[in-house]
Amino acid sequence: MPATRASTRDPGAPAAAEAATEATAEAAGRPRPVWEGGFEALLRQDPELAGILAGEARRQADGLQLSAAENFTSPAVLAALGSPLANKYAEGYPGARHHGGCELVDLAERIAVDRAKALFGAEHANVQPHSGSSAVLAAYAALLCPGDTVLAMALPQGGHLTHGSPANFSGRWFDFVGYGVRRDTGLIDYDQVRALARAHRPKAVVCGSVSYPRHPDYAAFRDIADEVGAYLVADAAHPIGLIAGGAAPSPVPYADVVCATTHKVLRGPRGGLLLCRAGLASRIDRAVFPFTQGGGQMHTVAAKAVAFGEAAGPAFTAYAHQVVANARTLAAALAAEGLTVTTGGTDTHMMTVDVSGLVLDALTARGRLAACGVVLDTCGLPHGAAPGLRLGAAAVTTQGMREPEMARIAVLMGAALRGEGPGGAGAGETRGTRGTRAAVAELVAAFPPYPPYPDHI
Structure with missing residues (x-):
């Protein structure tokens, strides 16, 4: 239910910020709902936590989110959660x-x-x-x-x-x-x-x-x-x-x-x-x-x-099929980079890979990828094999990436794991990581998951 202006006043809010908030509502010709401008309210009340939220939003936007268990919800879902x-x-x-x-x-x-x-x-x-x-x-x-x-x-x-x-x-x-x-x-x-x-x-x-x-x-x-x-x-x-x-x-x-x-x-x-x-x-x-x-x-x-x-809509049906297409492309491209993809590929959104062929253990591999802005998980592999990596294509597909981007992601992951530059030329681990991180940032910048939070927060 819409609230009156008095009921939206935050006792601890600076008067100028509160006046600006109310002026915005008045200019729109409507009372301000209690849940509208939730982040602004948090920023006034608890800037420390607001900074963490903004930082997490930037983390999600600035890297490749390849965890098989994660995705980006719609703004409508987020609105219901904050209601x-x-x-x-x-x-x-x-x-x-x-x-x-x-x-x-x-x-x-x-x-x-x-x-x-x-x-x-x-x-x-x-x-x-x-x-x-x-x-x-x-x-x-x-x-x-x-x-x-x-x-x-x-x-x-x-x-x-x-x-x-x-x-x-x-x-x-x-x-x-x-x-x-x-x-x-x-x-x-x-x-x-x-x-x-x-x-x-x-x-x-x-x-x-x-x-x-x-x-x-x-x-x-x-x-x-x-x-x-x-x-x-x-x-x-x-x-x-x-x-x-x-x-x-x-x-x-x-x-x-x-x-x-x-x-x-x-x-x-x-x-x-x-x-x-x-x-x-x-x-x-x-x-x-x-x-x-x-x-x-x-x-x-x-x-x-x-x-x-x-x-239930046709857009989601298209999305789900694109997730599978992207995952299959990514799995094949990772195999071309020297990683062993278990079961030889995937039918779903996820894949698991063995990195031992690159003379790496899973934790080291995950760390190298994280340093380049690529976020994914480790997992156990069957029959006593050393742990491997688990990754999925759901979140990057939500961002709008398709098969060409999947092929590019595999190349960047291969460069990160080998400590090379994004073009494949050996450049030493530090320079290679810096170059691959920049290439990841350039890729994801074209596919923002949400409108950005203000940079000054």
Whole structure:
């Protein structure tokens, strides 16, 4: 609701700045909404934190953001996150809250649920999980009892912490058995998955990974789960955005429960999502609230609704397919630079690479790339190999980069890893890093993710 000028006054704000703010609103012929000009309010109230926000915005804009788990949300998603819905406590579900005053946030959540169901063709959706791990926790709580056996991808082969890490709730509460990938191809060994399922008779089979660059065979997983009477849980945190855009196969027709995140390729806020069959809806909802969480974060729920709406349009479909095209181009170009791309390429937004052929370890490689403005992650590689690098094309595709830029990125990465100048001529590590950093800055300057913050902050 629009606020009066008096209600927007910040008691600690300098009078001149406050007067200028109000004059702007008056010139536009309208009262100033309480959330408009949020950064300006932060700058007046807490310049130290405002400087950190502005610095992070510049960091994101000044380098190549190649983390497979990150993306740039739209301004509309950011607006929902910074809205007055952040003030509302709303334990429970629409029409059955434990707090008063939830009529409007009920509408926002219903919109988010309906959009998620339509986008993914699901019978039921729960949009309240605070993260992907929260979504997985709720799925396990709905389907399993402590001590049950679960078959999932082994962590050294690419599994997530929630797939049985002893440091995570999953490894402490359940008996996990790990499957892996073939040594010769790097692809999931479905014969091993079936053999392990027959031997251990798990209560649930989990398909999904944090670093597998190929599409899982959901039909094969469904067949294996049915053979042993197990639930099938799809952890689609990484591919869910590609699924939304029709650029990856969907687990929804096969899995009993699909767990996902709403950031990454989907370009929504950081948060989780659960999709399931109608028969499991009440169990899933009770597992989220009240079993594993309290009130939903309604500003995030609204931002999820915005992202689902954006993902339902033709522009997002084109985006998702361009992400895959860019990732394939980048993977092939990195191979040409002397890096070993696992599985020989990618079907998704991500790839993993072995840098040992350049006589580097993964941490050193990541450091050299970071010094040149290239941000990505390290990851484990299967079968006892030294750790490698994990990177993705989602964020740079959001910025508008296409195949020619992917080829250029690979060349710059090769130069950074070898300590050369961006043209490939050996120039010593210091000069090579400086030149490659300048070339990265020149590339990203043509593709700004957001309007810049003022330089003086």
